[in-house]
Amino acid sequence: MPVLTVVANPTSRGSAGAVEDVLRAAAARGWDARVARTTVAETGEAQARRALAAGDAAVVAIGGDGTVRAVATALAGTGIPLGIVPRGTADLFARNLGLPLAASAAVATAVAGEPRAVDLGTCVLHRADGRADAQRFLVVVGVGHDALAIEAASLRRKHRLGWPAYVAAGLGRLRLPGFRVHGVLDDESATTEAWSVLVHNAAGLPAGLRVVPGTSVDDGLLHVVTVTPRRVQDWARIAASGAGLGRAAGVLGTRAVRRALLAPVGAEPLPVQVDGDAEGRAVRIEAAVEPGALLVRAPGRRPAATGRIESRR
Template identity: 45%
Template sequence: MTTRVVAILNPARSRADRAVQLVHAACADRGWPAPTLLTTTVAEPGGAQARRAVAEGADLVVVGGGDGTVRAVAEVLGGTGLPLGILPLGTANLFARNLDLPRRDLTGAVRVALDGRLRGVDLGWACYTQQGPVGPVVSDETAFLVVLGIGHDADTVSAVDPGLKRRIRWAAYFLPGLRRLAAAPVDLAVRRDGGPEQQVRAWSLLVANCGRIPLGITVVPGARPDDGRLELALVAPPRVWHWVPIAVQGLVGHRRPVCGLGYRQVGAVRVTAPGGVTIQVDGDPHPEVLAVSARVEPGALMVRVP
């Protein structure tokens, strides 16, 4: 059967040229037409290219880039049933990591992107209200694949130097994170699945679709990208030394009672922060957020996996 492939690549990634060569060769080996190549730009990071792929009747979309590029494409493909193959070319590649996709073996990643089995994966959706110059401004709903962070984890992401991140990759997050370990908690009001509002004080509140980050750390044990639920993780260590058992749990990867950690599963959640707070959506920070709502769309994305 002839398969029409559209490849959406971020040309700024160091392995992008090699990825194009491998996709062309793999399509030729299978007797498929040459793939249509679409490249992203700063102004058009993937969504417009994905809409074009859908409009032109692609049978398979292959996206090559970091988590931001993958998210922009996934946001469009969600709910269409169009298969998505992923070539992890970024720094963290968190979504690919959580799906156990090849990250260093580009040839293997191309093979999985073209021939892997289809897995239905959940999409998270977030909408937030920021303090604008003349009043509150409500965002469009945006997708997230891995995690929505509210509080000091988002401040940490916002403080990372982009140049340092390019040089030392994930390690660039450590120093900004260490500087904030003793930061005062933020006041939040949390409403789960339309229930009563709960007042909490936390270092951070994570709304997770996936649980793993680099270095073998599981920040949200139990979060799975295909269970139709989002996992809330309330991070509120009473003292600085309580970060030690929290860190151990992340390394072990199994949920157990730990002081300063609380978990709940939800289908939807709304969080308000009257004083304003920073949030991050899959690593993209947004400051001065007054309220954020998140929901899950179960099985919305069809991804090629090993």
């Protein structure tokens, strides 16, 4: 009998009910299922690796982008499909994949959706003390005020407001001066002063906005966005561009690459966020794309490297 492991973040909204729904959906298909809840010490990667070691045929992650990222790190390159029941603050990866956010549809897709091959990002954060922190990312690595706004969005406000908590935290930083950043994008280098520099694997935002129109999570590219507003009015142009209602030339710079390196100009490290989690400061950030590294269960029929769940026992 195929086995499905449910990796659930118990602090996510509606987690307990979602777990029960997934267990019922698995049982209805004749699968065995077990639950592995995340902790502060083990945020999902270790649970998913134990499922792989046991020969499980699929994994469902219940939680936000942080939980999904941890599970995806373990499943990358294995051919084992990941089902996602979004229960986070922004759920950006699920939104970019077009996954349903409503409970019943999300569970049905997570258990029985068609596997779709999507890209993952990798990044190495080099610290001032010489440490190098390597990790994968689903959506974005950001440096500058974007990262500081995420630091400022308290856990309490995130639970109360959802993704607008990030917006609220960023509004107070709109007039602040930018960061001097040196970038090497593939083989070209440049230096700029930017409010933020964002390296996107997926460029969709809540409310249907897109940082870079026309991109997708399976295009095999990273999309580097340099945000350089000079006046408060420039933020209106950025918002209009995200809604597809205009362009923000001179304010938003975009470049499609396979590899990016960012570093501060000067000795002060850059604040960094990865998929909406504050990651402290770094003196160098290296990012690259892993095309088609992850299988995710999604609505509809798409070509993929594997089919429905089959027992590996």
